[in-house]
Amino acid sequence: MSLTPAIREHLKALAARLDAAPRGQATALVREAAEFLGWSPQTVYRQLRESAGWSSGRRVRKDKGSTSVNADALVSLAAAQRESVRDNGKQTLFTTTGRGVFEANGVRFGVSNQQLNRLMRDRKLGVAAQRNANPVQDLRAPHPNHTHEVDPSLCLVYYLRNRQYLIRDSEFYKNKLDAIARVKFKCYRYVGYDRASGALVPWYVEASGESQQNLFDFLMFLWGEQSGRPFHGVPKNLLVDKGSARGSALDNLLKHLEVNPLDHAPGKPRVKGGVEVGNNIVETQFESRLRFEPVDNVEQLNAAAFAWANAYNANLIPGQDSRLRREGLAQPVARYDLWQLINAEQLRRLPPVDVCRALMAAREEERTVRPNLTITYRHPQADASATYSVRGLDGVNVGDKVSVRSLVYGECAIQIEVARYDGEPLVYRVEPETGFDRFGQRLSAAEIGSEFKAMPKTEIEHAADAMDDKAFPGLNDDELKAARERKVTPFGGELKAHSYLKDVALPTYLPRSGSEIETPAHARFEMPRLDATAAMLRIVDAIGRNLSSAEHAFLAARYADGVPEDQLEALIAQFKAGLDAPVPQQAVGGLRAV
Numbered sequence: 001m002s003l004t005p006a007i008r009e010h011l012k013a014l015a016a017r018l019d020a021a022p023r024g025q026a027t028a029l030v031r032e033a034a035e036f037l038g039w040s041p042q043t044v045y046r047q048l049r050e051s052a053g054w055s056s057g058r059r060v061r062k063d064k065g066s067t068s069v070n071a072d073a074l075v076s077l078a079a080a081q082r083e084s085v086r087d088n089g090k091q092t093l094f095t096t097t098g099r100g101v102f103e104a105n106g107v108r109f110g111v112s113n114q115q116l117n118r119l120m121r122d123r124k125l126g127v128a129a130q131r132n133a134n135p136v137q138d139l140r141a142p143h144p145n146h147t148h149e150v151d152p153s154l155c156l157v158y159y160l161r162n163r164q165y166l167i168r169d170s171e172f173y174k175n176k177l178d179a180i181a182r183v184k185f186k187c188y189r190y191v192g193y194d195r196a197s198g199a200l201v202p203w204y205v206e207a208s209g210e211s212q213q214n215l216f217d218f219l220m221f222l223w224g225e226q227s228g229r230p231f232h233g234v235p236k237n238l239l240v241d242k243g244s245a246r247g248s249a250l251d252n253l254l255k256h257l258e259v260n261p262l263d264h265a266p267g268k269p270r271v272k273g274g275v276e277v278g279n280n281i282v283e284t285q286f287e288s289r290l291r292f293e294p295v296d297n298v299e300q301l302n303a304a305a306f307a308w309a310n311a312y313n314a315n316l317i318p319g320q321d322s323r324l325r326r327e328g329l330a331q332p333v334a335r336y337d338l339w340q341l342i343n344a345e346q347l348r349r350l351p352p353v354d355v356c357r358a359l360m361a362a363r364e365e366e367r368t369v370r371p372n373l374t375i376t377y378r379h380p381q382a383d384a385s386a387t388y389s390v391r392g393l394d395g396v397n398v399g400d401k402v403s404v405r406s407l408v409y410g411e412c413a414i415q416i417e418v419a420r421y422d423g424e425p426l427v428y429r430v431e432p433e434t435g436f437d438r439f440g441q442r443l444s445a446a447e448i449g450s451e452f453k454a455m456p457k458t459e460i461e462h463a464a465d466a467m468d469d470k471a472f473p474g475l476n477d478d479e480l481k482a483a484r485e486r487k488v489t490p491f492g493g494e495l496k497a498h499s500y501l502k503d504v505a506l507p508t509y510l511p512r513s514g515s516e517i518e519t520p521a522h523a524r525f526e527m528p529r530l531d532a533t534a535a536m537l538r539i540v541d542a543i544g545r546n547l548s549s550a551e552h553a554f555l556a557a558r559y560a561d562g563v564p565e566d567q568l569e570a571l572i573a574q575f576k577a578g579l580d581a582p583v584p585q586q587a588v589g590g591l592r593a594v
Contacts (some may be wrong), residue, residue, distance in 0.1 A: 007037070008051050014044075069119060072470070073107045076491075077116065078125035079467035083490045091127050097119075099247055104500035124463045141195035141237075144342040147262075148192055148222070148235040152210055156185040156283075157290060157301070159206065164294040187298065191282055192220040193275035197338035198324040199231050199313050202282045202305045203564030206298045212247040215240075216360070218252075223350040229310055231339055234348040239275075249360040255415060256359040257408055258429070265466075285312070285320075286453055313339075343496035364403040364417075369396060374433075377404050379412035386412060386432035393418075395426045427442035535571070542572040551575060 003011075014033050018026050027041075028328030034041045048054040077098050095113045103109070109116060120126045141147040158165050180436040188210065193199040203221050205214050225232045237260045240246055246261070254261050286308045295301050312322045315334035323332035350356070373391040378384065390396045396418050403425075407413040412432055417425040468475070471490040472483055530538070532555055540546060547555070555563075563571065 003047070003051060009236045010037075011048055011052045011054075015048055015052040018054065062434075069111055069116070070107075073102065073109060074116070074119055074123070075125065075466050075470050076107065077102055077109075078120045078463075079471040079491065080495070082464075082467055083128055083471055085127060101495065101497045105496050112308065119517065126469065139195070143197075143346045144194055144339045145233045145235045145346055145348070145561075147195040147237040149195060149239040149241060150190065150192050150218070150222070151275040151279055152188055152190045152215070152218075153279050155189040155204065155287070157204075157287060158187045159297055162296045164290065165294065167536075177325055188214065189279070189282065189287075190214070191275055191278045191280045192218070193312075194231070194235075194335075194339060195274055197335050197341075199339050200278045200281060200309055201231060202286065202309055204298050204301050204305060210532040212250050215246060216250055216253075216357075220350070220353050220356065224353070225349070226306075229306070231313070232338055232350070233342070233346075234350050235259060242375040252362065253356055253360045255405060256362065257350075257356075258415070266296075281312075292315075307524065307559075348409055359408070362405065364405050367402055367404050367416075369398055369400045369402060371398050373398065375402065375404070375416070377406075377414055377518070379432075380407050381406075382412045388414060388416075388430045389433050390416065390428070390430065393428050393430075396428075443483075529561050530563050530568065532556060532559060532564065535559065535563035535568060538568060539575055540570055543575050547575070 010033075014029065015047050018029055018528070021029060021116065030044050033039075033451050034505050054379065077095070078099070080098050081091065081093050081095070085091050095116050098114060111119075121128075156166055186207065186209075187216070188207055190201075190203045190205070192197070196574070201222050203218050205217065207214055208439045222236050223232060223292045234257050236258070238254065241263075246313060251261060282305075286305060289308075290304075291302075297303055308317075311317045313335040315321065315323045321332070322333050324338060325332045351359075367377060369375055369390055373396070374389050376385045376387055379386065390402070393416075396402065396416075400418055403417040405415050407415055407429065410429075410431055411434070414430055416428050416430055419425055468480055471478055472488070473492075475483060536552075536555060537546060
């Protein structure tokens with residue numbers, strides 16, 4: 001129902017009158033409004049709720065939010081439930097069981113299980129709330145080329161014998177695997193996205209699958225200077241999926257270029273959402289054109305994509321507004337116009353491709369920290385070895401072995417790594433000692449204040465801290481993580497979770513009558529039998545001597561089918577006494593010498 005502004009104002013005024021009306025008079029006011037508006041009372045109530053946000057429920061109690069349940073008891077119950085969640089996310093302890101455990105340990109709640117669940121939910125202590133404890137944090141890049149996002153995707157275009165084909169949607173989705181399997185060399189689309197400016201760079205390659213070489217070639221195209229394209233340069237951060245064939249060689253190149261590879265956590269693709277949207281833009285606004293103007297091969301495809309991307313980023317596509325729209329922009333801006341705001345310090349030019357390829361295979365060198373906390377290293381750009389100070393770098397001590405690699409940018413800068421106690425390496429960027437500033441400080445010293453600010457903790461995170469302190473009191477974050485990895489028992493192991501059940505006194509039950517199981521009269525129960533060899537070894541071990549030939553003959557003849565277990569002791573006694581001695585009474589079937 002579409003309401004005029006006048007009716008909305010009337011409903012808001014009615015809502016205010018209903019809130020102020022004495023008990024029992026609200027119904028009359030609603031009926032009066034229904035007659036005035038020509039609606040039913042039910043419609044008035046619905047429109048009050050939808051248009052004015054008014055609820056016809058009971059008035060809020062003055063004691064709403066208070067409870068007789070002890071706060072510590074509630075947090076303890078919630079902490080126990082959270083600690084019962086397995087690695088796969090399954091919760092194994094619920095309020096019914098947890099309540100019984102704590103009440104057996106002297107904790108009293110005094111309300112129903114439903115009320116306990118409601119209280120934990122309202123206070124963000126429930127397992128469901130804790131699963132969503134991490135709020136979404138907006139991310140930003142402070143300047144162009146600060147962060148690039150890269151995402152490869154299988155393209156619906158492919159080429160056979162210099163002819164373009166498109167995998168139809170129905171064929172692709174209904175029989176995807178078979179459709180793709182018939183094409184040996186697929187066409188993969190790589191898209192690069194600059195977080196600050198929103199500039200998009202597409203590139204295509206014909207291959208049987210994703211590979212490190214393809215990703216390397218795309219990065220060279222993305223970061224290198226291309227004739228007719230203003231966008232270029234090496235970023236500080238690179239967001240790319242782990243599954244994009246980014247191998248150790250490419251990681252080595254990124255280290256030389258001082259590019260920080262960022263891997264988003266599994267199941268959180270929103271971190272790389274800019275390039276995900278970019279992929280969709282390329283597919284719908286560029287590849288859709290290929291249906292009407294095909295190209296014959298990947299080279300022509302890349303040329304067409306290059307021209308489209310330049311026009312799109314510059315907002316020069318006829319009949320289309322492709323400017324970037326963001327809440328913080330006073331008006332939409334062309335993506336290339338935003339990228340042009342980069343300054344000389346932020347624009348790091350890519351070295352020649354053959355140099356980058358050599359850097360992928362470059363090996364780290366090892367140096368030993370000297371007593372004066374320095375190392376020596378000859379940078380490829382230098383004529384001789386230089387001295388690098390490592391004084392003041394945490395984790396670097398005299399005599400330590402450090403890994404050293406040259407960096408492309410800076411005055412003969414190097415990167416050093418030193419192993420830390422927990423296995424994670426410490427990484428530092430160091431330039432050679434060239435002097436001091438006018439205050440007598442080393443120019444290579446770390447600049448103060450280059451840290452990120454942590455977000456304030458949310459209500460859910462505060463609740464999580466309270467439960468952590470209850471389950472594992474006195475532990476900091478690192479100690480808490482280690483305790484959970486070692487499967488340390490929560491609550492100091494003092495919480496009786498099942499042992500108290502042994503003391504439960506069952507009521508006296510009346511005995512129930514039953515029936516006997518009838519056994520057939522002819523049923524025979526055979527005792528297990530030992531073969532002659534096994535029986536002979538047991539007898540020899542028991543009597544302490546070997547059997548004579550007559551005793552061997554006796555066993556073979558009398559027990560050809562094996563010796564019953566219940567006759568073995570009688571046989572041992574008979575052999576100890578001799579075959580001619582009287583047969584013991586317990587010998588079943590009798591024992592006679594042959």
